[in-house]
Amino acid sequence: xxxxxxxxxxxxxxxxxxxxxxxxxxxxxxxxxxxxxxxxxxxxxxxxxxxxxxxxxxxxxxxxxxxxxxxxxxxxxxxxxxxxxxxxxxxxxxxxxxxxxxxxxxxxxxxxxxxxx
Amino acid sequence: xxxxxxxxxxxxxxxxxxxxxxxxxxxxxxxxxxxxxxxxxxxxxxxxxxxxxxxxxxxxxxxxxxxxxxxxxxxxxxxxxxxxxxxxxxxxxxxxxxxxxxxxxxxxxxx
Numbered sequence: 001x002x003x004x005x006x007x008x009x010x011x012x013x014x015x016x017x018x019x020x021x022x023x024x025x026x027x028x029x030x031x032x033x034x035x036x037x038x039x040x041x042x043x044x045x046x047x048x049x050x051x052x053x054x055x056x057x058x059x060x061x062x063x064x065x066x067x068x069x070x071x072x073x074x075x076x077x078x079x080x081x082x083x084x085x086x087x088x089x090x091x092x093x094x095x096x097x098x099x100x101x102x103x104x105x106x107x108x109x110x111x112x113x114x115x116x117x
Numbered sequence: 118x119x120x121x122x123x124x125x126x127x128x129x130x131x132x133x134x135x136x137x138x139x140x141x142x143x144x145x146x147x148x149x150x151x152x153x154x155x156x157x158x159x160x161x162x163x164x165x166x167x168x169x170x171x172x173x174x175x176x177x178x179x180x181x182x183x184x185x186x187x188x189x190x191x192x193x194x195x196x197x198x199x200x201x202x203x204x205x206x207x208x209x210x211x212x213x214x215x216x217x218x219x220x221x222x223x224x225x226x227x228x
Contacts (some may be wrong), residue, residue, distance in 0.1 A: 027217070029212065040216035042121070043160070044207065056215070091159050098214040101207075102148055108159030 002026075006092050006111035012070040012115045013082055021112045024096030032075050033101075034059075034067060037089040037111070046090075049075060050098055082116045091114050119146060123219035131227050133195055136189070138222045140206035141188045147187045147211040149182055154203040163191075165192055196226045 004096040005024040013019050025032050034046040049069045060066070064082075069075040079086055089111040093101075100106035121142045126155035129138055140149070148167045152160035164173050166189065173180045177200075179192040193200055203223050207216040 008144055009157070009211045033215065035218075040126075040220060042220045043207075043216075044218075093159070099212070101150075101214065101216045102209040102212075104150060104165035105161055106147075106162075108161070110159050111159060113157075 004092055004094050004107050006090075006109035006112050008080050009110065010110060010113045010115075012110065015084060015116055016081055018078065018080045020080055021079075021114070022089050023075045023077070023092030023094075023109060025073065025075070025092070026107060027073075029094035029096055029100075030072060031095045031100050031106070032069060033093045033095075033106070034075070034077050035091045035093065036061075037091055039088075043091065046077070048098075060109060079114075082114075084116045087116045089116055121208055121219035123179060123204075123206055123222050126220070127223045127225075129225040130196055132197055136196055136224065138172050138191045138204050138206075138224070139188070140190065140219050142208060143187065144208070144210075144217075145186050146208035146217075147213075148209045149186070150207045150209070150216065151180055151189070152205040152207065154180070154205060158191065160205055186209050191209040195226075196224075198226045198228050200224060203227050 010066040012027045032049040036044040064080045067077045090113045095106035122156045151163045159223045169186045169227040171182045175195045192228045203221045205221045
């Protein structure tokens with residue numbers, strides 16, 4: 001596609017349930033990033049993929065969070081046993097190289113707004 | 118604790134007025150970027166500044182990178198309702214693949 005696509009756009013889930021958030025990066029972009037945006041706070045880095053491997057998972061807040069990427073394309077962020085504090089907008093971005101953000105060549109998707117009730 | 122502090126947090130002005138948003142840090146960055154985000158959308162890059170003291174102009178928007186590469190400002194001249202949005206600054210360190218973001222400034226321009 002022309003841009004980074006995320007689905008669903010909105011997700012309301014009950015506390016304790018698992019959720020999966022999907023990101024389709026721009027075709028040919030080998031670098032993929034997940035960020036979290038909580039109300040009134042800046043974007044928090046979660047995880048970075050280069051190809052199918054994740055050299056940096058340091059931003060994942062707990063072991064309830066995991067992410068995978070297959071075929072150097074689609075990535076899925078999974079949150080198990082969701083808590084109310086997980087409510088946020090989850091943003092995905094992709095770039096051609098790992099210096100994409102530094103070079104201003106990374107692009108964000110529209111985000112998934114997750115609400116845990 | 119935010120690595121980048123933005124001020125003010127909220128700004129509401131009348132169409133035609135000028136505004137300035139500030140982004141400050143105690144850390145040095147190799148580049149600093151400004152994004153604008155509208156409701157339901159992801160952040161969209163406005164500009165990247167890489168040289169200390171650099172000033173970039175984009176129509177009515179003027180971006181400045183501090184000499185020490187620790188701070189930046191965004192100035193909008195004659196603001197219009199279309200400038201309404203969340204403005205985010207973000208810093209990158211040399212050869213780093215991720216950005217550190219400020220909490221953002223919500224700008225509302227009233228017609």
